[in-house]
Amino acid sequence: MTSTQQADAGRTSELPKWARGNSHRGGPGFGELIEQVRSVMDASRFIAPGDDVARELTADLSRIVERMQAIAVPVDDAAADSREDLPARGNPSLPPFEIIDLGSEGVVAEIVFRAFHLGRLSAHGGNISLLFDELAGYATMHRVTSGFARTAFLKVDYRSLTPIDRPLRARVWVEEIDGRKLHVLGTLHDGDRLCADMTALFIQVPDA
Numbered sequence: 001m002t003s004t005q006q007a008d009a010g011r012t013s014e015l016p017k018w019a020r021g022n023s024h025r026g027g028p029g030f031g032e033l034i035e036q037v038r039s040v041m042d043a044s045r046f047i048a049p050g051d052d053v054a055r056e057l058t059a060d061l062s063r064i065v066e067r068m069q070a071i072a073v074p075v076d077d078a079a080a081d082s083r084e085d086l087p088a089r090g091n092p093s094l095p096p097f098e099i100i101d102l103g104s105e106g107v108v109a110e111i112v113f114r115a116f117h118l119g120r121l122s123a124h125g126g127n128i129s130l131l132f133d134e135l136a137g138y139a140t141m142h143r144v145t146s147g148f149a150r151t152a153f154l155k156v157d158y159r160s161l162t163p164i165d166r167p168l169r170a171r172v173w174v175e176e177i178d179g180r181k182l183h184v185l186g187t188l189h190d191g192d193r194l195c196a197d198m199t200a201l202f203i204q205v206p207d208a
């Protein structure tokens with residue numbers, strides 16, 4: 001059986017431990033905490049405080065950062081990036097996508113870009129690339145036969161402005177497998193309108 005046929009038959013090994021996710025780490029309130037973190041990031045995009053208010057807010061946030069640093073755990077034990085029940089697995093550095101469908105056919109996700117993701121009059125192109133890279137990780141994860149796949153390159157064509165504050169639909173799939181190389185395609189739509197499409201090459205590597 002060729003590697004393409006093996007991959008076409010679906011993943012035969014378990015996902016790496018770090019990619020399996022869970023829905024309990026950090027407790028039931030963790031999702032609301034991450035939502036507040038996102039809200040701080042959003043709100044920070046639209047303020048022009050005077051010096052007094054800026055210093056007051058800095059002091060408030062510093063106290064929160066200190067509290068979080070005091071309960072830090074090794075990254076593999078952290079709740080962020082592991083919570084499969086939360087948008088973007090509870091990782092606030094990722095745009096908050098929600099997985100609609102996932103399997104060997106690829107991944108479909110809904111994404112609402114927010115104020116924090118704003119470029120000039122539309123979502124920042126880098127955030128769109130980030131979304132595609134992450135979703136390509138999901139799509140390839142379900143096609144490699146062992147280990148996982150890393151991005152070798154990722155190219156985005158921005159076809160029309162990508163709005164914030166409304167649900168958009170992303171689809172990413174593995175188009176072709178050639179040995180360790182996975183050729184990945186993706187699209188981002190606002191309704192029927194194509195906002196961006198993506199071509200990427202992922203390379204299968206052993207799990208570290």
Ligand SMILES: CCCCCCCC(=O)SCCNC(=O)CCNC(=O)[C@H](O)C(C)(C)COP(=O)(O)OP(=O)(O)OC[C@H]1O[C@@H](n2cnc3c(N)ncnc32)[C@H](O)[C@@H]1OP(=O)(O)O
Pocket residue numbers: 019133134136137138141149150151152153179180181201203205
């Ligand atoms: C669920 C969570 C999902 C998260 C998903 C997130 C995904 C990511 O962002 S990963 C982080 C970003 N990517 C990286 O850091 C990768 C850094 N680079 C590397 O580690 C390596 O260069 C890597 C793995 C891409 C390839 O290295 P290596 O395994 O040595 O491959 P190598 O033997 O050189 O090449 C294999 C094949 O790929 C091709 N190839 C490798 N890189 C490229 C490239 N950039 N462009 C075109 N072809 C390439 C080679 O030509 C070769 O082709 P062939 O077999 O036909 O001769």
